[in-house]
Amino acid sequence: MASRRNGTIYIGSAHALPKRAWEHRNGVVEGIKKKYGCNLLVWYEAHESLDAARLRERQMKEWRRAWKIREIEGLNPEWNDLYNAVARP
Numbered sequence: 001m002a003s004r005r006n007g008t009i010y011i012g013s014a015h016a017l018p019k020r021a022w023e024h025r026n027g028v029v030e031g032i033k034k035k036y037g038c039n040l041l042v043w044y045e046a047h048e049s050l051d052a053a054r055l056r057e058r059q060m061k062e063w064r065r066a067w068k069i070r071e072i073e074g075l076n077p078e079w080n081d082l083y084n085a086v087a088r089p
Contacts, residue, residue: 001038001040001042002072005078006069007037017041018087021041021083022087024039040079040083043072043075043076043082
């Protein structure tokens with residue numbers, strides 16, 4: 001999740017990405033995400049299990065910001081909001 005292009009970036013993992021992204025978009029989630037307006041889904045990655053996703057999340061949280069930006073722009077160079085792509089049934 002991001003606040004805008006090159007803005008605040010939040011990395012997290014979720015069992016149900018559409019639901020979690022909706023919560024961010026609608027300000028339901030407290031903390032840094034709500035405080036800094038991280039409501040755009042600009043990158044995501046699917047995993048076989050929630051444990052695998054959480055491991056990847058922990059790894060990426062240790063990354064330098066430039067690495068995170070490079071990962072986002074590899075999938076989504078324009079930082080478009082990908083919510084509609086994952087929210088469709």
